[in-house]
Amino acid sequence: MHLVSIAMYVTSQPLAEATAELWSFLRHYLLEAGLKDLPEKLDQAVRYDEAWLRPDLLLSQACGYPFAKSLRGRVRLVATPIYHHPGCDGPLMRSFIIVAKDSALHSLEDLRGTTAAINGPDSNSGSNFFRAAVAPLAR
Known part of the structure; x- marks a missing residue:
């Protein structure tokens, strides 16, 4: 099987x-x-x-x-998803940074000092995109 x-x-x-x-x-x-x-x-x-x-x-x-x-080179790629979520363009995905609806936090700078959760360190959309978004804010 x-x-x-x-x-x-x-x-x-x-x-x-x-x-x-x-x-x-x-x-x-x-x-x-x-x-x-x-x-x-x-x-x-x-x-x-x-x-x-x-x-x-x-x-x-x-x-x-x-x-x-x-x-790559160890398995064969057979398909790439096509996303229909707002902000996505075909196989190009999008990530979201989410806070509570009634939160006073409205920008990445507002999030300094808070705790973030990612879906996994080997995720492009869940980790690498997040790193790229917050890196310019590093002190």
Whole structure:
């Protein structure tokens, strides 16, 4: 049985449901193309980054940064998402710095001395973009 793990961005129930629907769609077309031994459901037990180099891997998902940094030449890129979120342009994504709706913090400078959370140090949109946004404010 092939490993299919497209869980890099599955952090909430709506995303988990959308990802399961995506796999159902992909599975249908892969079966039609003659592939066999495809799992009916996505693997939830293997961490997304542990799946990337497994010999039984058929399909996984990676952010562009880990792909460029450590996966290029070791796995084959088969698709790039096209984003329809405001501010995104095709395969170009966008990051957001979020504060509470009623917060008195309105600019990056206002955030000096507060605590930030990122989704992962190997994320371009979640870490590198954040670093690039705050670096000019460093003292």
